[in-house]
Amino acid sequence: MRASLSEVLAVLNIIKILVDGAILSLIASLYLFIVLYLNPRLFLQDYPEDIQKAVPPKTKEEKRLSLMVGIPFLVLLFAVPFLSTLALKGQSGGNVTFLVASLHAFGVVFIFNLVDWLLLDWVVFCAITPRFVVIPGTEGMGGYKNYFYHFRAFLIGTVFSIVAGLIIGAIVFVL
Numbered sequence: 537m538r539a540s541l542s543e544v545l546a547v548l549n550i551i552k553i554l555v556d557g558a559i560l561s562l563i564a565s566l567y568l569f570i571v572l573y574l575n576p577r578l579f580l581q582d583y584p585e586d587i588q589k590a591v592p593p594k595t596k597e598e599k600r601l602s603l604m605v606g607i608p609f610l611v612l613l614f615a616v617p618f619l620s621t622l623a624l625k626g627q628s629g630g631n632v633t634f635l636v637a638s639l640h641a642f643g644v645v646f647i648f649n650l651v652d653w654l655l656l657d658w659v660v661f662c663a664i665t666p667r668f669v670v671i672p673g674t675e676g677m678g679g680y681k682n683y684f685y686h687f688r689a690f691l692i693g694t695v696f697s698i699v700a701g702l703i704i705g706a707i708v709f710v711l
Contacts, residue, residue, distance in 0.1 A: 548636060548643075549624060556620035557647020564612055564648055565656060571605050573668045578602045582689070583671065584679030591671055614700060617644035621708045634709040641708070642701025649693040657686035 571578055577598055580588060594602065621641045625632040632640075661669055665680045679685065 548639060549627070550643075552620065552624060553640060553643035554647065556616060557644045557651075560612070560616040560644055561648045561651040563616070564609065565651065567609060567612065568656065569668075575601070576669055576671050578605055580671070584682045584685045586682075587671060587674045587677055587679040590674050590677060613645060613648070614704065617641040617700065618704050618707065620644050621704055622711070625708055625711070632709065634705055636705075637708040638701045638705025640701075641704035642697050645697040645700045646694065649690060649697050652693065653686060653690035657689065658683060662686065 568579075575598070576583075577591070577594060578601055580591070580594055580598075581602075618641065621632075621637050621644070624640050625637065660666065662681050662683055670680065674680075
């Protein structure tokens with residue numbers, strides 16, 4: 537049986553998506569700021585190309601540390617929307633469709649994607665560019681003001697949000 541758009545919207549809890557997306561955004565943003573403050577080179581692969589080319593490649597130790605901080609970050613990006621979607625299922629008496637579960641999980645991840653793009657990338661990284669995000673030896677480089685680079689990353693993040701939403705939605709639907 538197919539659900540109509542109005543039925544799907546009636547079950548979707550937009551406030552829960554916004555609140556849980558804000559919680560994910562706060563936790564993930566703090567995590568990113570701490571890692572960047574400690575060593576911005578750990579996220580070298582996420583910097584614009586001109587900055588990456590201006591510095592030596594990551595050392596073996598930096599690669600190992602990047603993995604050590606990257607895995608918990610990815611787990612966070614899946615755990616919060618998963619728990620939020622699971623809670624939604626519980627609140628609806630266990631009756632949630634794959635579509636609703638997927639849209640909910642997508643929404644929670646997508647809120648962080650928006651915050652990451654507009655607040656972290658465009659405001660903090662591009663407009664303000666605090667010292668702790670600048671990799672030594674790249675001060676004043678054009679990549680720090682490359683808004684298009686971050687918009688492209690937002691589009692990639694949108695695809696990630698869709699995939700995460702579908703995976704989480706399927707898991708919650710089956711549980």
